[in-house]
Amino acid sequence: MEAAIKTVVGQFVSSARGKESLNKDSFQKLVQRQLGNIMADTDSSSSVKEMMQGLDENHDGKVGFQEYMSLIGYLANSLSESKAKTPTAAN
Numbered sequence: 361m362e363a364a365i366k367t368v369v370g371q372f373v374s375s376a377r378g379k380e381s382l383n384k385d386s387f388q389k390l391v392q393r394q395l396g397n398i399m400a401d402t403d404s405s406s407s408v409k410e411m412m413q414g415l416d417e418n419h420d421g422k423v424g425f426q427e428y429m430s431l432i433g434y435l436a437n438s439l440s441e442s443k444a445k446t447p448t449a450a451n
């Protein structure tokens with residue numbers, strides 16, 4: 361679990377390339393390279409843009425760390441719901 365947390369943080373840090381937030385290009389690359397299986401439509405730049413606007417709570421046009429964590433939380437929640445619906449896939 362510690363490795364998973366390090367991965368989540370490390371992906372943000374390396375994608376942001378020393379900046380505090382992900383811009384549209386770096387967000388799109390992150391989503392396509394790292395979340396292409398868990399998320400739908402990551403190849404569509406318009407749907408990635410919509411996703412980004414949904415996450416951008418402070419409306420600065422970028423995805424900050426807290427906003428990124430909202431996405432991770434959302435994905436974790438979706439995963440736990442889909443697992444709960446499939447009793448054979450416990451743990």
Ligand SMILES: [Ca+2]
Nearest residue numbers: 416420422424
């Ligand atoms: Ca933002």
